[in-house]
Amino acid sequence: MIGKKLLTAALGLGLLIVPLSATAATAKPGDCHWLTQHGVYCEYYGGRAVIGMGSSGPAVREAQALLKYRGYSVGSTGVDGEFGSATDTAVRKFQKKLRLTADGLVGEKTWYALRTGIAT
Incomplete structure (x- = not known):
């Protein structure tokens, strides 16, 4: 059983379990930082569930x-956990720039690209 002090970060082909102590000691939600070779994490969510218009919560x-970290506006309310039209527009612009399918859904390939800056 995985303890509460582990962050599950599923990227690429495998599953990486990283102790939270490996993250910045003073990190709090919204503080984006590079976590080993697996990309950027902002302390809200470490998975890769598919999210899109109407979704809400930590994954959003x-x-x-991550979109803000990459230079995209997510609307006047900022990081609010609500996947609305501004977030949808930002996701589509990001996907288009990285030559991903610009469908507005944040799925496996878009999560990977948001975290690493690399399209697969």
């Missing part, structure tokens, strides 16, 4: 924070 906050 993570996607919004």
